[in-house]
Amino acid sequence: MIQNIDGKQVRDMFVSGANNLKNHKDLVDKLNVFPVPDGDTGTNMSLTISCAIKELNKVEQDDIGQLGKALSKGSLMGARGNSGVILSQIIRGIAKSVEGKENLNVIDLANAFKNGSDTAYKAVIKPIEGTILTVVRESGEYAENIAQEDMDMIEFLELVVEKANESLNKTPELLKALKEAGVVDSGGKGLVLIYEGMLSSLKGNNIELVEGGISSDTNV
Numbered sequence: 001m002i003q004n005i006d007g008k009q010v011r012d013m014f015v016s017g018a019n020n021l022k023n024h025k026d027l028v029d030k031l032n033v034f035p036v037p038d039g040d041t042g043t044n045m046s047l048t049i050s051c052a053i054k055e056l057n058k059v060e061q062d063d064i065g066q067l068g069k070a071l072s073k074g075s076l077m078g079a080r081g082n083s084g085v086i087l088s089q090i091i092r093g094i095a096k097s098v099e100g101k102e103n104l105n106v107i108d109l110a111n112a113f114k115n116g117s118d119t120a121y122k123a124v125i126k127p128i129e130g131t132i133l134t135v136v137r138e139s140g141e142y143a144e145n146i147a148q149e150d151m152d153m154i155e156f157l158e159l160v161v162e163k164a165n166e167s168l169n170k171t172p173e174l175l176k177a178l179k180e181a182g183v184v185d186s187g188g189k190g191l192v193l194i195y196e197g198m199l200s201s202l203k204g205n206n207i208e209l210v211e212g213g214i215s216s217d218t219n220v
Helices: 007-023 025-031 041-056 064-078 081-097 106-123 132-146 153-169 176-181 186-202
Strands: 004-006 103-105
Touching: 004 007, 007 025, 007 041, 007 064, 007 186, 025 041, 025 186, 041 064, 041 081, 041 186, 064 081, 081 106, 081 132, 081 186, 103 106, 106 132, 106 153, 132 153, 132 186, 153 186
Parallel strands: none
Antiparallel strands: 004 103
């Protein structure tokens, strides 16, 4: 049972999440039909998170606050496209929430997810539901609702990932363009991939970068 995670685990979780997104970049690109079907959401999100990891790698100490600041700085400087900008704001909110902490428990992580959502919403002038914003909000609110101090971190994150996937699968009901194309939201899918990579790391399986990425089915 894991009740707390330290800086080393936080570092590993973010790298694993980033690698999972980058491995499935082409899938996320193929899902991209909103707001413009230009097929670059996966690419933009991957470039954004790659810059975040580059900054992370410059931090020698496994200090959660310093790691968060590096991730925030890298993602903000490297943000590409709408999806990248929103992702950078989610990371900024998460980083701000964990400042000054030596380790994180379930409540800390839940608050960080919620703050990531709140920060992203504040950064968008007209938030559109059925996008990455819906997925981050619904999963963040759910995380806060279920978080308990004595809860197993793996069980908690499994439930949050399940909720994020549930939210993602409902995006075609909220956006006509997605329903017509028969796909889920691309940015939301990118976020879920990051969360799934983080969970995999927490379970002891750090996702490595696969040369050329992984192809998968694009259907809902």
